[in-house]
Amino acid sequence: MRATFLGFEIVRKALNASQKGLDVVTQNISNANTEGYTRQRVDLSAVPSGRGSFLYSNSTTADVGMGVNVDRISQARDKVLDYKYRKENAINNTWNTTLSGLRDIENIIDEYDKDGLNSALLSFLEKLHTFSGNTANIEYASLLRTSAQTVAQTLNKYAEQLNELENLQLEELKIVVKDVNQLLDKINKINTEIKSAMVAGYTPNELLDTRNMYLDKLSGYLNIYVENNDDGTVFVKTGDVYLIHGQTVNSIEVNPGYPVILSDSSGNEFIVSNGQLFAHLQLLNGNGVYASGNESDFQGIQYYKTSLDMFAQRFAEVFNSLNEQNGTPKPLFAGDSYGNITASTISISDDWLSDAMYITASTQENPVAGANDNIIRMIQAMDANHVISPAFTGSFIDFVTSLNGDIAMDVRYYQDMAETSDIVLLSVDEQRESVSGVSLNEESINMIRFQKSYSAAARIMTALDQMLDTLINHMGIAGR
Numbered sequence: 001m002r003a004t005f006l007g008f009e010i011v012r013k014a015l016n017a018s019q020k021g022l023d024v025v026t027q028n029i030s031n032a033n034t035e036g037y038t039r040q041r042v043d044l045s046a047v048p049s050g051r052g053s054f055l056y057s058n059s060t061t062a063d064v065g066m067g068v069n070v071d072r073i074s075q076a077r078d079k080v081l082d083y084k085y086r087k088e089n090a091i092n093n094t095w096n097t098t099l100s101g102l103r104d105i106e107n108i109i110d111e112y113d114k115d116g117l118n119s120a121l122l123s124f125l126e127k128l129h130t131f132s133g134n135t136a137n138i139e140y141a142s143l144l145r146t147s148a149q150t151v152a153q154t155l156n157k158y159a160e161q162l163n164e165l166e167n168l169q170l171e172e173l174k175i176v177v178k179d180v181n182q183l184l185d186k187i188n189k190i191n192t193e194i195k196s197a198m199v200a201g202y203t204p205n206e207l208l209d210t211r212n213m214y215l216d217k218l219s220g221y222l223n224i225y226v227e228n229n230d231d232g233t234v235f236v237k238t239g240d241v242y243l244i245h246g247q248t249v250n251s252i253e254v255n256p257g258y259p260v261i262l263s264d265s266s267g268n269e270f271i272v273s274n275g276q277l278f279a280h281l282q283l284l285n286g287n288g289v290y291a292s293g294n295e296s297d298f299q300g301i302q303y304y305k306t307s308l309d310m311f312a313q314r315f316a317e318v319f320n321s322l323n324e325q326n327g328t329p330k331p332l333f334a335g336d337s338y339g340n341i342t343a344s345t346i347s348i349s350d351d352w353l354s355d356a357m358y359i360t361a362s363t364q365e366n367p368v369a370g371a372n373d374n375i376i377r378m379i380q381a382m383d384a385n386h387v388i389s390p391a392f393t394g395s396f397i398d399f400v401t402s403l404n405g406d407i408a409m410d411v412r413y414y415q416d417m418a419e420t421s422d423i424v425l426l427s428v429d430e431q432r433e434s435v436s437g438v439s440l441n442e443e444s445i446n447m448i449r450f451q452k453s454y455s456a457a458a459r460i461m462t463a464l465d466q467m468l469d470t471l472i473n474h475m476g477i478a479g480r
Contacts, residue, residue, distance in 0.1 A: 010067035011461045017044055017068045018454035024073060025447045032438040036213035038075040039438050040205055045069050075205055079228070081432040082212070085425070086219035086226070090274035092425045093220040095418035097279035101169060102414055105304055106407045108161045111400070117158065118400045120151045125382045125397075132375040135361040142356040145348065152333065152346045155312050159305065159344035166284065166301050173280040174254050176221055177262070180277070181251045183218045184236070187211055188249050191233040198232040208232075222275035239271060252277075258302070259285040259294045289391040299410055307403055308343035310389040315396055316341045318381050322374065323360045330360060 021042045031037040047066040111118045127144040134140040190211045197204035211234070218224055218236070224243070227235040236244040241264065243250050252270055255261045260281060262270035272278045286300020288307075295302065316333035323330045334349040335341035352358040362371035388399050 007464045011457050011464065013047065013067035013069065014457035015454060017070050018450045018457060020070050021450035022447065025443050025450060028438045028443050029440065032440060036209050038077050038209050038436045040073050041076055043071040043074050045071050072203055073205065075208060076436055078432065078435045081428065081435060085428045085432055086216060086224060088425045088428050089216065089219045090223040092421040093276045094274045094279050095414055095421045097276045098282060099414040099418050101283040102407065102411045104165050105301060106411050108165065109158055109304065109404060109407060111404050117154045118397060120154045121397050121400065123147045124151050125379065128375060128379045128382065132372040132379065135370055135372045135375060138356055141359065144359065145352060145356045148332065149348050152348055155308060155343040155346050158308055162301055162305050169280055169283050169301065170256065170260065173260065173284065176276050176280065177252050177254050180218065180221050183214050184243055184249045184251065187214050187236065188244055188247065194232040220275060222272045222277045261294060299406055307389060311399055312343045312346040313341045314386055314388045316346060318386060319378065322378050322381060325360045325363060330358065332359060
């Protein structure tokens with residue numbers, strides 16, 4: 001015969017399990033709209049009978065079991081989906097951050113919505129044609145000089161805006177690195193709190209949610225891999241480098257200059273392959289076909305700066321050479337105090353600025369009035385092919401058109417990839433939400449289920465109480 005009060009113990013456990021289930025339902029419904037909250041659930045297990053123990057070693061009663069046990073309150077979370085989301089989040093941020101930077105470059109050298117370098121060159125060519133028929137007229141010479149000055153000033157403006165964009169990208173990179181280091185410190189701190197809670201014997205689900213939110217955000221900055229440990233802590237690594245290992249945090253630093261390099265706490269170069277960090281480095285260090293050393297072959301800010309510098313230098317060389325008279329240099333364009341001509345330093349020479357007729361109209365020893373043979377050579381030079389850079393041979397106008405084509409194609413490509421990545425990321429997030437998110441319909445069903453279970457267990461408690469009352473107060477009274 002079983003112990004008299006065993007039924008009460010089984011019912012007590014049933015009441016406790018149902019009540020705990022209702023508590024979890026209440027917690028889930030309360031946090032249905034809480035960002036980062038993971039749906040919780042009650043993990044139950046049947047308690048086996050005591051057969052084989054000392055107390056029941058001689059029992060011949062059939063096994064029934066000893067009720068239900070609440071093992072833990074766990075989270076409905078899929079680690080595989082977490083890995084997929086964080087991997088895709090890094091890729092998505094790479095496309096979108098790079099796209100944003102490319103659009104900034106496009107806005108600077110855009111030739112479609114506003115007049116730019118291409119328009120200035122066409123105006124310069126037009127003024128050469130006009131001046132060729134009026135070489136003795138100072139008014140037409142002044143118009144030609146003004147158009148040349150516009151070409152130089154347009155290059156100056158491009159260089160200045162690209163430098164400003166470069167500085168902006170560097171500042172954004174520093175902000176991102178600061179955010180990464182703060183997130184690593186927060187994750188490391190939560191690791192300690194979670195470990196202490198696990199040692200104390202309970203699962204800190206809310207702390208786990210906070211840590212997962214930090215990890216999700218961190219994955220947007222760089223590609224990460226999370227290693228879960230038995231004590232509840234996590235190790236975080238990117239590539240082969242650990243960002244968090246034990247209590248050690250490997251922080252990141254920005255080494256300014258060119259090319260921009262990231263380093264870790266030990267001073268070693270820090271390599272990333274995806275995320276906002278990678279995108280900013282691409283934009284800052286991307287020198288396209290001119291890349292060498294630690295430069296990237298991506299067509300970033302540096303690529304367009306280098307291209308414009310080569311254009312400015314070659315443009316000035318061609319026209320300065322054509323303006324020579326009897327072997328005597330008569331430069332039309334000048335650079336800095338050292339004679340270096342770049343997009344940021346090119347300008348018309350002081351001699352040409354002070355005298356519009358400084359330009360050599362003819363190279364003949366005794367030119368006739370209106371001679372224009374040298375202006376014709378300049379017009380032909382505008383249409384001729386020149387080796388402007390190691391990657392381009394063609395006319396000056398064709399070079400500018402090619403440069404605009406480069407940025408337009410890159411923007412289009414990255415826009416398509418960003419839109420595709422947005423869809424993939426959203427799909428993975430929806431899969432993860434279907435597992436971890438709170439469904440009010442499902443929670444309503446669980447509420448009814450646990451409520452009914454609690455009511456049934458309470459009814460059994462009442463029945464057992466009546467049985468015990470019969471056993472104690474109504475048995476053995478016959479004949480009294």
